[in-house]
Amino acid sequence: MQRRVVIVGIGTECSSFAPHRTTLTDFGIRSGDRLLERYPFLPVDDQVDFVPGFVARALPGGPVERSAYDELLARLLAVVRAGSPWDGVLLDIHGAMLVDGLDDPEGQLAAAVREAAGRADVLIAAAMDLHGQVSREFAATVDLPTCYRTAPHVDEEATRERAARLLVRGLRSASRPARAWCRIPVALPGEKTSTRVEPAAGLYRSVSSTPDGVWETALWMGYPWADQARASAAVVSMGDDESAVRTEAARVAREMVDARDDFAFCGPSGSLRWALDEAFGSHVAPFFVSDTGDNPTAGGSGDVVTTLRTLLADARVIGDRDSAVWSALVDPAAGRLAATSGVGATFAAEVGGCFGWPDRLRLTGTVGRLVEGPTGLLAVVRVSGLSVVLTERRTPFHTLADYERVGIDIRRTRLVINKIGYLEPELDDAAAGWVMALTEGPVDQRIEHLRLEKLTRPTHPFDELPADWTPAIETW
Ligand SMILES: [Zn+2]
Known part of the structure; x- marks a missing residue:
């Protein structure tokens, strides 16, 4: 039958x-x-x-x-x-x-x-x-x-x-x-x-x-x-x-x-400052830093700029000699501004928090690239040696093609800071060095600090499990 x-x-x-x-x-x-x-x-x-x-x-x-x-x-x-x-x-x-x-x-x-x-x-x-x-x-x-x-x-x-x-x-x-x-x-x-x-x-x-x-x-x-x-x-x-x-x-x-x-953690991990020290202490390139707290494929909103603030304040990152890229920030208004300004024009705007993450910063640079991608407009704003990728919609960067689309050849880039966790296979192959930065955001990996209200307790690592814990099995 x-x-x-x-x-x-x-x-x-x-x-x-x-x-x-x-x-x-x-x-x-x-x-x-x-x-x-x-x-x-x-x-x-x-x-x-x-x-x-x-x-x-x-x-x-x-x-x-x-x-x-x-x-x-x-x-x-x-x-x-x-x-x-x-x-x-x-x-x-x-x-x-x-x-x-x-x-x-x-x-x-x-x-x-x-x-x-x-x-x-x-x-x-x-x-x-x-x-x-x-x-x-x-x-x-x-x-x-x-x-x-x-x-x-x-x-x-x-x-x-x-x-x-x-x-x-x-x-x-x-x-x-x-x-x-x-x-x-x-x-x-x-x-x-x-x-x-x-x-x-x-x-x-x-x-x-x-x-x-x-x-x-x-x-x-x-x-x-x-x-x-x-x-x-x-x-x-x-x-x-x-x-x-x-x-x-x-x-x-x-x-x-x-x-x-x-x-x-499945790779070396620590604060963002520690991660940047690791990157610049290393002589290999490209060196990847995962910006883990706002990874859109893990549930991040993509509008967090806390990492960008640190990058912009770090002379090693924005220095002329070294090239670096940070991907990506979803910000439709900033992307539109970049588009109306045009390639080569000065970009200056408040960016971040488009969905409500409570942090914004002023980004000043030059529009380096504008392209229509599968998720809408993609814009690159260059701040000396740092390329900041702005996107119209939430957009993960998981492949070499994702970067090539915005004119970035990863193999010729010194430092790649990406809103991702463990590297997806193609990036993992391309990375000569890699660490994870435990950054702020909707998927902050330091879960012991999360304020969970509904999770059934006790649950490790929030609670000590009873020494005599035994599995409570139900069958159907
Ligand atoms: Zn999964």
């Missing part, structure tokens, strides 16, 4: 500390063949048809406006209802979304999709980011949730394929799969979760081989900046042996709790 699965999702990652608000226009919406491009591995089974439904995704940022979320949810559910009844649902989501007025958006989304699917026994799988959050309600609703096993994420497509294959396995199985969920009382900043280093590398190695009776174990590192009860790490183990999945979830939870003090 032919089975039908619909692919749907609303995915983003939001910081409670970002003044930015994610609106409807921030979401890219895919359906039909455009959506199927995300799953080039399909079909994975000749008896299961995966039908493209509705997937909306946005760059991480501030909370999603309630009206935008309600609109997207209504459109998603209309697609599910129109094709119902469904045998299965593949949820394609991030998992750390914040929506104004909701406590657990993905939990609510999963429950609404189950309701709309038209069959009480619909089987739901989810492909998620390992920085997603997994509430009890979400785990109770989604039969087969899984997530990436690498950070930086180089297994996004592989994870979607694993989720699809899990769903097929579930649909072909004689009995409904069992699952065990456990909240892991550990919160980690993203830059301590890199799987290039231990202990994350070992933890993900240990979940990628499965004991008898277990089909899959998924481990989420969580996302502490989205202040919700569910913000810590979590594990779900799935399979056809309830006792085996319970044992495996407990094993992984305990392994992560035992390793909690071993998670460290």
Whole structure:
């Protein structure tokens, strides 16, 4: 008998500390063949048809406006209802979304999709980011949730394929799969979760081989900046042996709790001043400094200028001999001013805080470059040896092409200061030296200072865990 699965999702990652608000226009919406491009591995089974439904995704940022979320949810559910009844649902989501007025958006989304699917026994799988959050309600609703096993994420497509294959396995199985969920009382900043280093590398190695009776174990590192009860790490183990999945979830939870003090920043890290001293004390180029506190792909708003203030005050950075670039500041008004001034003209304006981050500064320089990019206008203002990149919309710089677009050849640049965390693969290859500056912003990596109000406690590093801590496993 032919089975039908619909692919749907609303995915983003939001910081409670970002003044930015994610609106409807921030979401890219895919359906039909455009959506199927995300799953080039399909079909994975000749008896299961995966039908493209509705997937909306946005760059991480501030909370999603309630009206935008309600609109997207209504459109998603209309697609599910129109094709119902469904045998299965593949949820394609991030998992750390914040929506104004909701406590657990993905939990609510999963429950609404189950309701709309038209069959009480619909089987739901989810492909998620390992920085997603997994509430009890979400785990109770989604039969087969899984997530990436690498950070930086180089297994996004592989994870979607694993989720699809899990769903097929579930649909072909004689009995409904069992699952065990456990909240892991550990919160980690993203830059301590890199799987290039231990202990994350070992933890993900240990979940990628499965004991008898277990089909899959998924481990989420969580996302502490989205202040919700569910913000810590979590594990779900799935399979056809309830006792085996319970044992495996407990094993992984305990392994992560035992390793909690071993998670460290995945590269040399310290204050911005320390980072600049490292850069100028080094003789290699290009030297990268990650400006981690306002990384837009981690939920930064992109409008923080605190680092720029330090750079402008540092004679080594703006000196004529050395070339340096800082990317990027979202500031539509400043970009427009640069555009109307024209290349070669003097630029002088207050910049920063366009979404409300409480800091602005006066930037005076020369317009060096103006270009229309995929995210709108990009402008470079040169202050002696420093190129300051201004963008019309929030724009990550993750590839050499991102820099080439604004006329900057990274290989000929002495110092690259970038609103990023661990370097994405192409930049990592290009970097001759690299340190992380622990800077101020909506995703400040020094999470022990965060004022979280909703996170379930106790949670490391905010609280001491009880010496006799044991995993509290729930099964379905
Ligand atoms: Zn992630």
